[in-house]
Amino acid sequence: MSEFHDDxxxxxxxxxxxEEEGKPIRKNLWxxxxxxxxxxxxxxxxxxxxxxxxxxxxxxxxxLFIGLTIVKAGFIVMAFMHLGHExxxxxxxxxxxxxxFMSYAIFIILxxxxxxxxxxxxxxxxxxxxxxQEDLKAGHGHHAAAAEGHGPEHAEEAHH
Amino acid sequence: xxxxxxxxxxxxxxxxxxxFGVSYGKMMMWFFLVSxxxxxxxxxxxxxxxxxxxxxxxxxxxxxxxxxxxIEQHLPLAYVGLMTFILIMSSVTMVLAVxxxxxxxxxxxxxxxxxxxxxxxxxxxxQAWEWYHFIIGTETGALRNVWSEELxxxxxxxxxxxxxxVNEYGVPQFANYFFFITGFHGFHVFSGVIIxxxxxxxxxxxxxxxxxxxxxxxxxxLYWHFVDLVWVFVFTFFYLL
Numbered sequence: 001m002s003e004f005h006d007d008x009x010x011x012x013x014x015x016x017x018x019e020e021e022g023k024p025i026r027k028n029l030w031x032x033x034x035x036x037x038x039x040x041x042x043x044x045x046x047x048x049x050x051x052x053x054x055x056x057x058x059x060x061x062x063x064l065f066i067g068l069t070i071v072k073a074g075f076i077v078m079a080f081m082h083l084g085h086e087x088x089x090x091x092x093x094x095x096x097x098x099x100x101f102m103s104y105a106i107f108i109i110l111x112x113x114x115x116x117x118x119x120x121x122x123x124x125x126x127x128x129x130x131x132x133q134e135d136l137k138a139g140h141g142h143h144a145a146a147a148e149g150h151g152p153e154h155a156e157e158a159h160h
Numbered sequence: 161x162x163x164x165x166x167x168x169x170x171x172x173x174x175x176x177x178x179x180f181g182v183s184y185g186k187m188m189m190w191f192f193l194v195s196x197x198x199x200x201x202x203x204x205x206x207x208x209x210x211x212x213x214x215x216x217x218x219x220x221x222x223x224x225x226x227x228x229x230x231i232e233q234h235l236p237l238a239y240v241g242l243m244t245f246i247l248i249m250s251s252v253t254m255v256l257a258v259x260x261x262x263x264x265x266x267x268x269x270x271x272x273x274x275x276x277x278x279x280x281x282x283x284x285x286x287q288a289w290e291w292y293h294f295i296i297g298t299e300t301g302a303l304r305n306v307w308s309e310e311l312x313x314x315x316x317x318x319x320x321x322x323x324x325x326v327n328e329y330g331v332p333q334f335a336n337y338f339f340f341i342t343g344f345h346g347f348h349v350f351s352g353v354i355i356x357x358x359x360x361x362x363x364x365x366x367x368x369x370x371x372x373x374x375x376x377x378x379x380x381x382l383y384w385h386f387v388d389l390v391w392v393f394v395f396t397f398f399y400l401l
Binding site for chain 2: 010011012013015016017018019022025026029030033036037040041043044047048051056061062065066068069072073076077079080081082086087089090093094097098101102105106109113116117122125126127128129130132133136
């Protein structure tokens with residue numbers, strides 16, 4: 001094995017710290033974990049309330065969920081992946097290219113993708129599938145919609 | 161934590177220091193993660209595009225993922241919530257292993273890496289379980305017009321579960337993207353568990369103790385956190401929205 005830094009201090013060992021210094025670091029990591037857990041539970045509670053409250057698909061809900069996701073992503077990248085403690089140059093070398101490329105991808109799909117909103121431009125969808133989804137929206141529920149379809153079959157069985 | 165200017169001369173640039181303040185290996189891991197994140201970003205953007213194209217027939221996650229192991233009740237999204245918790249938890253145990261590595265505490269690194277591997281393996285298993293239920297579908301199924309090769313026409317029949325061509329819950333595109341993106345992510349988790357296992361064995365062997373630092377644990381940790389990071393987005397776009 002070629003270990004080239006036995007006598008010199010190196011970047012690998014610069015991150016070393018003592019037991020005492022480790023205590024506040026661990027405390028901070030656990031705090032981040034509790035924040036993330038709280039956000040996830042909040043998301044699940046709001047997500048499960050959404051259909052009955054009529055929030056499903058609303059812009060406010062989307063903005064809330066995407067915003068909270070970005071907050072969680074920030075916690076992971078900055079605290080767990082330690083990027084928040086790296087040099088500023090390193091931070092931007094990682095984050096800026098990604099943010100620029102993704103902003104462009106999102107912009108271009110929003111700008112150039114509008115044509116697909118025209119029903120003529122999409123593949124024909126099975127009318128039975130459309131009916132199923134309409135029934136679901138009307139509140140019949142998945143099982144009720146499926147049971148309806150089973151009706152004739154059961155009738156046939158009765159004849160035998 | 162502090163970045164001293166006193167570093168290995170072989171790692172320094174001409175100015176006597178690296179402007180990035182990290183070792184070569186760690187920087188390359190970051191660059192790899194950026195490129196991998198662009199792949200996932202591209203997949204999620206294309207998912208958003210197709211989803212909005214078929215927005216009126218796109219199934220709602222709470223109508224699809226309603227099962228919980230060993231419980232016969234209708235519990236929408238409960239299991240995926242638990243899976244998310246397990247993955248966040250394994251991210252915490254990973255970062256604690258990294259922190260213990262900074263103190264050259266071999267025993268603690270071993271313990272935390274062990275729990276990270278357990279969490280990762282549990283997550284992969286849960287995803288397999290979720291796929292299984294998505295593929296076999298409900299007992300009632302749903303009516304669809306399915307193309308028949310023999311009759312050269314569409315025939316009405318009941319379909320169960322989801323595959324690449326039919327999906328009892330909604331448009332097949334939902335299943336296509338679900339299989340591709342969660343599959344790609346699941347494969348990342350699987351690779352992460354394998355890599356973690358290799359590093360774990362090295363820790364047991366004392367390789368890093370001899371080397372004087374646990375930076376390999378930190379690098380594999382970066383990959384593991386990235387897997388958690390992707391799941392945070394997959395969870396939002398597939399299950400919550």
